[in-house]
Each structure stands twice: as structure tokens, then as C-alpha cells.
Amino acid sequence: MKLQVSKAIHYVKANFERSLTVDQIARVGNMSVSTLHHKFKAVTTLSPIQYQKQIRLQEARRILLSGGVDVTRAAFQVGYESLTQFNREYKRLFGLPPLKDIQAIRAKPNLNIMQATHD
Numbered sequence: 001m002k003l004q005v006s007k008a009i010h011y012v013k014a015n016f017e018r019s020l021t022v023d024q025i026a027r028v029g030n031m032s033v034s035t036l037h038h039k040f041k042a043v044t045t046l047s048p049i050q051y052q053k054q055i056r057l058q059e060a061r062r063i064l065l066s067g068g069v070d071v072t073r074a075a076f077q078v079g080y081e082s083l084t085q086f087n088r089e090y091k092r093l094f095g096l097p098p099l100k101d102i103q104a105i106r107a108k109p110n111l112n113i114m115q116a117t118h119d
Helices: 002-014 022-028 033-044 048-066 071-077 083-094 098-107 113-117
Strands: none
Touching: 002 022, 002 033, 002 048, 022 033, 022 048, 033 048, 048 071, 048 083, 048 098, 071 083, 071 098, 083 098
């Protein structure tokens, strides 16, 4: 069963910017939707879609920190279709809207992105 969950996790990571359904992810792991939810959450503490959202937001943060890309482009690059939804979910995960978060991280030069994620 761990191999099946591992396949599902790998699939979500490799395709985070695509619009995925739980059915697709379950098929990749050769599991039913209910088994996928149960096993995936046991391993990651998140549902498959929550996990994908978190990966998207972390990647968007990385892109924004690298510079040269505005919030809109970063949101669309990681698979969001709605800038409003992206901003709302980003703030929910990181505590600040994207631009303010990036400014706060840059204001603390000794803070790395992983520390900032867990503040």
C-alpha cells in the first residue's frame, strides 16, 4: 500500500501545475478514491488536493523570491486560474499576501525560505 501512496504523491508533485482530480490521482495509485483519501492523509496529513495546493503555493513563493516575475505570472505559472483565489490561499498558508510576504522575507536576509514557511 505504501508504494501506491508513493506513486500518488509523486504524481501530484510532478503535475502540481495541472488541474488534477482525485479520481486521476487514485487511478495512478491504483486505489479507490476513499482509500486514496485515507492513506494519503495518513502519510501527508493533507488530502491530495490540499497537498497539491500547498506545493503550488510553495513553488509560487520560490518563484516570487527569485525575482523578475510578478504575482499574476507566478500564480498562473503554478496552475492557478484565479488571481483572487491565489491571493486568498497564499495569505491563508503564509499569513501575508504575496507581495508583503516576499518583502518581509527579503527584509530578513538571514531567514531562509523554509524558516519563513514555518514562522
